[in-house]
Amino acid sequence: PDLVDIALCRNPQTAVSWASVRAAAAQVGTAKAAGLPTANLSIGPVLSSSKSFQDTGFIDSNGNLVGGSSVLTQINSSARLAVNYLIFDGGGRRAAIDAATAQQRAALASYADAAQGVVLNVITAYNSLAANRAVEAANLANLSFATQSRELATGRKRAGVATGADQLQAETSFAQAQLTLIQTRGAIATAAGQLAVAIGLPPTQRLDLAPTAPLASGDLLKAGADALIADAERLRPDIAAARANVDAAAANVRSAQSLGRPSLSVNANNTVSAIDTTVDRNFASAGLSLSVPLFSGWNTRYQIAGARAQLEQQTALAEQTRQQAGLTVYSNYVALDNALSSLATARILVRSASLSADLAQGRYKAGVGTFADLLNAQSALASARQQLVQAEYNVRTGNAQLARAVGSIGEAVDAERR
Structure with missing residues (x-):
């Protein structure tokens, strides 16, 4: 033994x-x-730069163009929380x-x-x-x-x-x-x-x-x-x-x-976006989703x-x-x-x-x-x-x-x- x-x-x-x-x-x-349920969080900062031209520029005494264009640089960021639950x-x-x-x-x-x-x-x-x-x-x-x-x-x-x-x-x-x-x-x-x-x-x-x-x-x-x-x-x-x-x-x-067979799920998400440090958008949504399979090639x-x-x-x-x-x-x-x-x-x-x-x-x-x-x-x-x-x-x-x-x-x- x-x-x-x-x-x-x-x-x-x-x-x-x-x-x-x-x-x-x-x-x-x-x-x-x-x-x-499943929950996902996505965060995405984006650095953007834009240049614009204006007709109000003038030529200084040295012959250089002044005020004819401008450059804008900013940081856009967003955060999204999504929750999904399959009910049936x-x-x-x-x-x-x-x-x-x-x-x-x-x-x-x-x-x-x-x-x-x-x-x-x-x-x-x-x-x-x-x-x-x-x-x-x-x-x-x-x-x-x-x-x-x-x-x-x-x-x-x-x-x-x-x-x-x-x-x-x-x-x-x-x-x-x-x-x-x-x-x-x-x-x-x-x-x-x-x-x-x-x-x-x-x-x-x-x-x-x-x-x-x-x-x-x-x-x-x-x-x-x-x-x-x-x-x-x-x-x-x-x-x-x-x-x-x-x-x-x-x-x-x-x-x-x-x-x-059909499936039914509920989902909710909230998205927040900001430019630099100022929040400019806060969007939330919730809903039901019904999926009915019709044809899948047998x-x-x-x-x-x-x-x-x-x-x-x-x-x-x-x-x-x-x-x-x-x-x-x-x-x-x-x-x-x-x-x-x-x-x-x-x-x-x-x-x-x-x-x-x-x-x-x-x-x-x-x-x-x-x-x-x-x-x-x-x-x-x-x-x-x-x-x-x-x-x-x-x-x-x-x-x-x-x-x-x-x-x-x-x-x-x-x-x-x-």
Whole structure:
């Protein structure tokens, strides 16, 4: 569970989804802002210069024209405050708010879905690392058995009661066990790196992990497939997101329909102008404005048709998501049930193979069995151990995958904490 907490805080996937939630929340604010009045203030000083000529000029004693023209320079300034409020727009603003709110719900559901995906990835990576470590323990046991068989074959060869072929087969089996152990340790290093990345850390980060928890008993299976599918339709965030997208598409249809309806707004403005520092004009006005769309080249008609098509698309996608969720739940239900049955059989197989290997080793030591029989029993034991590890991994991962398919993986993690 601590790994899950770290992953939810550090994994980039959750950060991306949360950013989408914040963006959707901002879109809701933008849609609501359209229902508020707008006010604009404009100020504009203007410097002007004019030159005029008059017929009253005369020529002075030096021959220069005096008084024939004049230059006027002045500063004109104006300030205008305009307030506008859209009273009625045929339901367009309400539809835009509904669409943005639905998209916000979809973003929140997508965030929850991403978080559940991160949790599943962490659990899967952790189980993979635990399984590889269990394989290492099994391979160490196989190597120990192969070592005993090699020593037994070498001793019988020295005693002259076994052939060189037995010793060579024993050496081959021992080397194969060593090679398998080396490969397993490489797989452990890779699995540890994958787990580190799953929780948002560098792949080289060393992790000190607690012992693996006992295997769960598959309590989810007790509910039955039908009940789990019904729970998935209620709990899965991707289904909730798909339904929210349907609501958003329906709101977009209403928004498109509002484009063909009249709109009514009220506006008021006050303009003050001055020359230099003297106010020479103060004008105020207020009024109602009715806008009736008459013809837009069938643009509104096409927008409504497009919005309705998108609504049909989102409705179909929601149904597809629901059906796929049911199939995913059922597939994981069957897989977990099969994994639990396989686990019980694998445990019996390991017990039988272990007894058979001990018996074959004893018979060879007593000289009444062949080394080929010992190798076959040794190989069967190694295979049984591998199958037991795989069966345990399948049960652990199957529990998590079924919980994820139902949409209750968070509850599964909380149950482990308790």
